[in-house]
Amino acid sequence: MAQSLLFTVKRHAPEFVKPSKTTPHTIKLLSDIDDQDGLRFQIPLIQFYRYDPNMKGKDPVDVIRKALSKTLVFYYPFAGRLREGPCRKLMVDCNDEGVLFIEADADVRLEQFGDALQPPFPCLNELLFDVPGSSEVLNTPLLLIQVTRLKCGGFIFALRLNHAISDAAGLTQFMSALGEISLGMKAPSIAPVWKRELLNARDPPRVTCFHREYEQIPNTKGTIIPLDDMAHRSFFFGPTELAAIRALLPHHQQQHSNFEILTACLWRCRTIALHPDTDEEVRIICIGDMRSKFNPPLPNGYYGNVIAFPVAVTTAGKLIENPLGYALELVKKAKADITQEYMHSVADLMVIKNRPHFTVARSFLVSDVSRLKVRDVDFGWGKAVYGGPAKGGVGAIPGIASFYIAFKNAKGEEGLVIPVCLPNKAMERFVKELDNVLKNNINQPTMVDQKSSFIKASL
Incomplete structure (x- = not known):
């Protein structure tokens, strides 16, 4: 993608879109999973849509704005504002103030x-313009849509969500509802359910469970990512790349999922790139949707x-010096530990410990949103060319x-694209490390480049 692409966007004044019918004015408590510290932030998403000649004369701004007003009748908490009560408890003031909506035009073709x-x-x-004063967690719009x-007749749909109110699956459900109502349905095919008390x-x-993810680790060595020297890059992993990584594993470990194998590889490459001390603890956090549990x-x-x-927690030295299978087993065990009881234990911990943030020192967090079918959301112009998170980090x-x-x-x-955010020098080392893994195993699967610490340690 051409990162040097420059274009001009002309925006209309932001407006508030409110439910098209009267909705209940009430206070709705979030769950004790919702309001933990690590979810109190805004998450951006973006969708790109091509021009469809069948929609000639239809304005995507007008279609989506009207559908949004109708969708908010069903998802009326999104039109409210987040408040904080005693003991940091979050709740939604369902007051119909509305969500922020921006109409814009760009002098660029898809x-x-x-x-x-x-x-x-x-x-x-x-x-996705950050309207001044809109990005705080409390007392601001829960949704911003642009x-x-x-110029080609296509359009870009961008959205920013207050993560405390919904996860990726919940957001996808809302967007699918917005798409269905844009297409003329009177109500969403899946009715929204609040019931946060569950x-x-x-x-x-x-x-009742051991929660190392919420340990309060002092950042004594200053290894939380510095925010003033960051590089953002994306990496594509298709069948060829995944096979190259899988080839590094002994036969009995090659049947593990793409997520587990890829996560182990990226965690290892990233740790090597960051140059931590060998005795420092490093962590991989695998965010998971627990509905099936x-x-x-x-x-x-x-x-x-x-x-x-x-x-999963280990030392940097063990992660780097051991074969890739060592990291893989740690990732696999971390995922296997999560049960329904575990989720209830987390909710209890939030109340007892004042809703702590998950551990961030020397942590790498990954979230698989590939199965959510965000690209399938259709406002009338077909599926999105790209649909998903707007950035990593x-x-x-x-x-x-x-x-x-x-x-x-x-x-x-078809494959996965993964945005990675690292300090500039670490990003250079990460790219080199990953290139050594992929190129040597794609082109010469029986050859080993002794310059690659990843390859050497994975034999």
Whole structure:
């Protein structure tokens, strides 16, 4: 993608879109999973849509604005404002103040973005404008949406969500509803369900599991990512790249999932690139949607946060010196530890410990959003060319998070695109390390480049 692409965006004044009908004015408590410190931030998403001659004469701004007003009748908490009560408890004041909406036009065609639309996007701040005063967690709009028309007739739909109110699955449910109503449906096919009390702490709260993800680790060596020297890059992993990484493993470990193998590889490469002391503890946090863990199941349509932060911990020395399979087993065990009881234990911990942030010192956080089918959201112009997170490194503590995003490259290969955020010098080392892994195993699978610490340690 051409990162040097420059274009001008002309924005209309931001407006508030409110529900098209009267909705309940009430206070709705978030769950004790929703309001933990690590989810109190804004998360950006972006969708690119091509021109469709069948929609000639239709204005995407007008279509989406009207559909949004109708969708907010069903998702009326999104039109409210977040308040904080005693003991840092978050709640939604459902007051119909509305969501922020921006109409815009850009003097650029979709094809000028290049063959491979992927983060980081040029001029993202113009495509998703941060309205002054709107990005705080409390007392501000829970949603900001910008629809930008392109010269070719296509458009860009960009959205920013207060993460405390919904996770990626909940946001996708809302966007699908918005798409359905844009297409003329009177109501969403999946009715939204609040019921946040299902993920509240027990009475009395009791922590029954071991939660290393919430350990309060002092950053004594200054190894939280510096935010003033950051490089943002994306990396594509298709069948060829995944096979190259899988080839580094002994036969009995090659059957593990793409997520587990790729996460182990990236964690290792990233740790090597950051040059930590060998005795420093390093962590991988694998964010997971835990809806499938509940029995009885959570109600269909529940759009709150149902995510956990399972963590694997080791020293930098062990991670780098051991074969790739060592990291893989740590990732696999962290994921396996998460159960319904674990989620209830987290809710109890939040209440007992005053809603702490997950550990960020020397942590790498990954979130697989590839199965959410965000690209399938259709406002009338077909599926998105690209749909997903607008950038990596987002979060209450920026710089440590990467997303696994479903993606089709210029060759038509389906795979994953993963945005990574690192200090500039570390990014250079990360790229070199990853290139050594992929090139040596794609082109010469039986050869080993002794200059690569990754390859040497993985034999």
